[in-house]
Amino acid sequence: MTIEPATVNDTQAIVSVFIANQYDPGLFQEHEAEVKRNLRDFLVVRDANGKVVACAGLHRDSAELAEIYGVAVLPELQGQGIGAILMRKCTEQAVAGQVTHLWLATIKPEYFRRYSFRPISRWSLPTSVLLRKLRQVFQQPVQRWVPVLLGRHTFMHCNLVEKQRDDAGA
Numbered sequence: 232m233t234i235e236p237a238t239v240n241d242t243q244a245i246v247s248v249f250i251a252n253q254y255d256p257g258l259f260q261e262h263e264a265e266v267k268r269n270l271r272d273f274l275v276v277r278d279a280n281g282k283v284v285a286c287a288g289l290h291r292d293s294a295e296l297a298e299i300y301g302v303a304v305l306p307e308l309q310g311q312g313i314g315a316i317l318m319r320k321c322t323e324q325a326v327a328g329q330v331t332h333l334w335l336a337t338i339k340p341e342y343f344r345r346y347s348f349r350p351i352s353r354w355s356l357p358t359s360v361l362l363r364k365l366r367q368v369f370q371q372p373v374q375r376w377v378p379v380l381l382g383r384h385t386f387m388h389c390n391l392v393e394k395q396r397d398d399a400g401a
């Protein structure tokens with residue numbers, strides 16, 4: 232498996248990874264136009280034949296803050312460490328870009344705890360970030376709004392400075 236930034240030729244393959252996971256209530260579906268617009272956010276994992284089998288987005292909100300979103304692996308390849316590769320690379324990229332804080336919203340908080348994410352109040356995020364996210368929610372099919380509006384997502388945060396210090400001391 233290799234991991235690299237997505238190119239415009241990967242757009243359809245990224246959308247296919249989202250569609251393959253469409254019955255997973257935890258994953259927001261990213262449409263083609265949205266993926267294209269945010270292509271610079273995306274990393275893709277390729278198998279030995281170059282096929283895109285997984286993706287994740289790292290969206291820079293400000294100099295210090297970025298969101299990890301759209302972490303998705305083809306269902307038949309889940310549980311083989313590909314999600315871990317994506318989380319590690321997103322974190323490395325964030326650190327390389329001087330980002331000090333990562334956040335994400337998920338209904339699978341236990342998975343992201345493995346990567347030093349801890350729950351936070353959504354209200355601790357900047358208003359501009361919350362508004363951007365809310366706009367994305369309303370672009371989803373109506374049934375996806377419900378868990379969001381009922382507050383079923385856990386917002387999580389990872390302090391990269393502390394994580395690096397902890398990792399160095401481990």
Ligand SMILES: CC(C)(COP(=O)(O)OP(=O)(O)OC[C@H]1O[C@@H](n2cnc3c(N)ncnc32)[C@H](O)[C@@H]1OP(=O)(O)O)[C@@H](O)C(=O)NCCC(=O)NCCS
Nearest residue numbers: 257258302303304309310311312313314315337339341342
């Ligand atoms: C969540 C996801 C990205 C993880 O990727 P993956 O490649 O399957 O995960 P990995 O192989 O790196 O890690 C597997 C480990 O995570 C654990 N894990 C998987 N899903 C979990 C969950 N929901 N909660 C807690 N642990 C979980 C597995 O039990 C396994 O544990 P082990 O290493 O002790 O055996 C992937 O399952 C996926 O694409 N799911 C559908 C889309 C989705 O929900 N994305 C997250 C949106 S917020």
